[in-house]
Amino acid sequence: MEEPVSVFQPTDHQHIRYNPLHDDWVLVSAHRMKRPWQGQLEKPPEENIPRHDDKNPLCPGAQRAGGQVNPDYEETFVFENDFPALQPAAPDPGPSEHPLLQAKSARGICQVMCFHPWSDITLPLMSLQEVRAVIDKWAEINTDLGATYPWVQIFENKGAMMGCSNPHPHCQIWASNFLPNEAQTEDRTQREYLRTHGAPMLLEYGRLEEERKERVVLSNEDWLVVVPYWAVWPFQTLLLPRRHVTRLQDLRHEERDSLASIMRRLLCKYDNLFEVSFPYSMGWHGAPTGCHLTEDCSHWQLHAHYYPPLLRSASVRKFLVGYEMLAQAQRDLTAEQAAERLRNLPEEHYKLRPSQEPRRPDTE
Template identity: 75%
Template sequence: MVEGIKPLPYSTIQVPALHCTDVASPAACRIVSPGETDHQHLRFNPLRGSWILVSAHRMKRPWQGQIERPPEENVPRHEPTNPLCPGSRRANGEVNPKYESTFMFDNDYPALQPDAPDPGPGDHPLFQAKAAKGVCKVMCFHPWSDITLPLMQLSEIKTVIDRWAELIEELGPKYPWVQIFENKGAMMGCSNPHPHCQVWASSFLPNEPDLADGHQRAHWKTHGEVMLVEYARQEAVRKERVVVENEHWLVVVPYWASWPFQTMLLPRRHVLRLSDLTAQEREALASIMKMLLTKYDNLFEVSFPYSMGWHGAPTGPYLQEDMSHWQLHAHYYPPLLRSASVRKFMVGYEMLALEQRDLTPEQAAERLRNLPEVHYKDKAKGRTAEGQGE
């Protein structure tokens, strides 16, 4: 918490005027907060209860650093030595089936194991430990190594979503938290280009979801509303941070985003977990994921690196509690800033004091919003957005 600064109560918040550049187009009407795009200021992240520094004026400085596009990765469609490919042998000696859709297996090097021993009580308040048990799985999205989610067919992305929902139902009754996440690209520490995600189910509620649970619960008690349902409603009206939207989903660059092109994916209705989504919502989710990830790739015409993950209401014993304060959402954290080779580093001031950004969330959203929905690779092949990946 920044000393002497507290979030404003709703009663004191003044909604800025709506300025329209084209009265015939509602999409051109965007709420702009005076001063927020010109001067340094702090923004509050209600999910974490923390602040970030936005140094908007720094974007006026000329960029003299070299901008270059890295060469396209020459990833073979199938590599027999790749442990994620169909028919390949993994580190534990098991041979993958010749799968044609998604494929799930237990991580050969798990960070969490179901039978780990209890470390026992600590002997001092400053030296505390507790048991940590769980399971770690790897899920391959597709049998091909040279494809990523934005280049997959909508039906294939929908299959991935269905499998995610099944994992919540399978692991949720036993574990309080099931974290689905994807690290895409070597820049995010992903050593294998084959399209895949990981699933870690734990016997404890990790730090980030614990913070999100506490702040959403407090907001519910104080304001009588679901924080992220109201947030999505506000962003849908204000428009300036919306990247893409459809009937069931909304993608925004959060008002409090710390990474340059960070986004949040939100349902329009109140939904607790992935397993609660209807068939129509899952189809719409596949569509909006494809649109967002296509725009990401088109930004610098490169396979855009990111870490992403889903946050939904906790499971395990929490399934017996009222978790109505929760709203399902996904976070995307891409590191790139000015080009395919220039990234944002969270170091120095960010590590020791406060997260900081130059490019405002509104500027980032506008750049993403204005990008085409046809992938640059498909455009080169003459495909349309509708035929993309089909």
Template identity: 70%
Template sequence: MATTFRASEHQHIRYNPLQDEWVLVSAHRMKRPWQGQVEPPLLTTVPRHDPHNPLCPGATRANGEVNPHYEGTFLFDNDFPALQPDAPSPGPSDHPLFQAEAARGVCKVMCFHPWSDVTLPLMSVPEIRAVIDAWASVTEELGAQYPWVQIFENKGAMMGCSNPHPHCQVWASSFLPDVAQREERSQRAYQSQHGEPLLMEYGHQELLRKDRLVLTSEHWLVLVPFWAVWPFQTLLLPRRHVRRLPELTPAERDDLASIMKKLLTKYDNLFETSFPYSMGWHGNAGRCSCHVPAMVWGLQRD
């Protein structure tokens, strides 16, 4: 007698239309006795201001520059950038197995708040809105010069963040990363075949199915993507088709600040700790008109 398939019981593969790839889902492994490590409370508290912390207002950074006594967001060039605007080209390759191309760009750091002992979920909605405005502004500025602008945050020592201060990074590059290239190809192909943006239809379908919704608001959706591969992964999508953060209306930005605070508070409450995560915004790439800005959060652990 044939066994009836149940997604919550039987392993299967799911298609990720953004990356044009299949991912393995083994839901039955959730029956393992391990239910998630609970981190003990930190024995030491983070000082609100540390003159030796290079991200604090008035502190001296590694290059000798002194931070202004900022009271909101603070954007500056990364002192140890992965990309520089004037790097030389590697030149032609002498063998197809040893190819290299030029990579140029700009890396910036953005502090969210002058206090070191806060994180995004602990900030007020107006303070988060100011961060969103700063994200939109730097996206517009760097997007005029580079085809790809990546805003991302690694929060917590577990995720590789060595500095206890609320901040993110902004990388603008002369090339499209592989992930962005696949997303662009997939979304162009979907829109060409179906006549509508892939992520708009996906969000609509998730609203109808109600299986993976985490939060909804007037302008935004938070859901667990059907193709999720990270533990506690969520996808934040707008309800209308906009290509880039600068195109968000004031009402959409206010609503985004509110839903971000709610989501990140849920993360903190999940294990009763300041939740470590990696997040990043993906908007349109270059001249692609079919991208929808989306933020992905997740705890990147096996």
């Protein structure tokens, strides 16, 4: 006697989903969330961080490793990384001796940008004006470094779980004379999509998600936050402008205001998920700059990726090891399940609820 054929349910049956931006696939195995957890428990993030520490090299007035003393900054502060991965002057490796042993020049500049003078504050606890100042500085840096370098990577590693060694709110900017792997892939896939379908990939994708709504976490008049259909990290999100925009510096005044708002709303939801300062790596991707500034980059759509590692609680993270490293990415809950959980969370930060003593007044 034949067994009845099951009706496919994405939350019960494993399947693979295509990521058109990276041209690869992710294995979705949501039924694995039913298994008991016996894995590693992470130490919760430190909460009692001093507002100012003279020994913290990112604080105003503190001395850094190279001997430089920070100014008594009151807003954002940008300086050259004291231990840069890229430097503007380096010898060329010369011709490669074999196709299996290739090397090319790598030059660039690395900067650190402090978001705020206080160490005990993060972006979701900053005022809208303070978040907007961060966005304006990002756009300014992208313009300045982008005049010379073809790729400017703005990224934030938040939390020790993501390798951040300093709790002071900050990000990094690496500008390079080459397009990194992720940039090359996204450039190729978006170019091919425009050529084949006649519309920018992520602009069309954003409109598709708006229509379906099942993976939308947040939206406002200018921006959309979704858990992408092809997400790898448990609560990964993609931040997209509604208008066709290729680079950060092309954002209008009102789009920067609404970006500050939706960023803060998203990060409040992240923190509220497990009531902890939520760790993540995030970064902006936009059209290449430098020598590419005069090229047609209409296939690009500006976007930001958020990759948070937490899976079940503040102490249980997702590891990309084993199968993920040797075969392909795999996730343990569907994008739709993750989006629903984030969507239903309050937008008022858990530290600022009436039952809590506010850490600082909001100066919006």
